Amino acid sequence: MAVKNMSKKQIQLFFERLRAQRPSPKTELNYQNHFELLVAVTLSAQATDVSVNKATDILFPIANTPEAIYALGVEGLKKYIKSIGLYNTKAENIIKTCKILIEQHNSVVPDNRAALEALPGVGRKTANVVLNTAFGQPTMAVDTHIFRVGNRTGLAVGKNVLEVEHRLVKVIPKEFMVDAHHWLILHGRYCCIARKPKCQECVVADVCQWPDRFEFGAIKGRAIEMQEDLT
Numbered sequence: 001m002a003v004k005n006m007s008k009k010q011i012q013l014f015f016e017r018l019r020a021q022r023p024s025p026k027t028e029l030n031y032q033n034h035f036e037l038l039v040a041v042t043l044s045a046q047a048t049d050v051s052v053n054k055a056t057d058i059l060f061p062i063a064n065t066p067e068a069i070y071a072l073g074v075e076g077l078k079k080y081i082k083s084i085g086l087y088n089t090k091a092e093n094i095i096k097t098c099k100i101l102i103e104q105h106n107s108v109v110p111d112n113r114a115a116l117e118a119l120p121g122v123g124r125k126t127a128n129v130v131l132n133t134a135f136g137q138p139t140m141a142v143d144t145h146i147f148r149v150g151n152r153t154g155l156a157v158g159k160n161v162l163e164v165e166h167r168l169v170k171v172i173p174k175e176f177m178v179d180a181h182h183w184l185i186l187h188g189r190y191c192c193i194a195r196k197p198k199c200q201e202c203v204v205a206d207v208c209q210w211p212d213r214f215e216f217g218a219i220k221g222r223a224i225e226m227q228e229d230l231t
Helices: 008-021 034-043 049-059 066-081 087-104 113-117 124-133 144-153 161-171 174-190 211-216 220-229
Strands: none
Touching (some): 034 124, 049 066, 066 087, 113 124, 161 174
């Protein structure tokens, strides 16, 4: 059975609930400045936040500026990040990024998409994370968690990452947009998980449009009443 798109009222309630649950959502990557965030997000591609934090907790006290990491060189940087997937390519990209930041941006992380995406290893998703987390811009970095939550709940149904991103930016009320990225990631990571979603403890189960949610503990009577109230 196809998942229906949420209504405006359902979306409003969806984010009111997530905000009440986590009033001040934050990324789980450890960082102290914009450059550390850029490095951490670059390293996090196809890696867990936990594995990235283990590496950067050792790296950043030693080197946390473009100049300091560039001075390590590719081989020197690899020693700190070798436990992270694709570390060879990531080390090369980060060293190249440091060089560009030093030469073209006065060692400052740029706050615009074009400049960020011009950095080696930085694609649309990484740029969106930096723009949102570092600079508070209303962007949406769609990862596997957000893609799943969007399609499963009916919040943003789309065949690919870009479709889901555009749908989310279109339907999320402005008051929630800056924090929505973190709310959706955390909801997907800890509640709306892939194989066995925790619908019985989900704060938005009654506005969710996923037909199978009742098989995972969502309360049917409450959901039906809510759907009727919002129509």
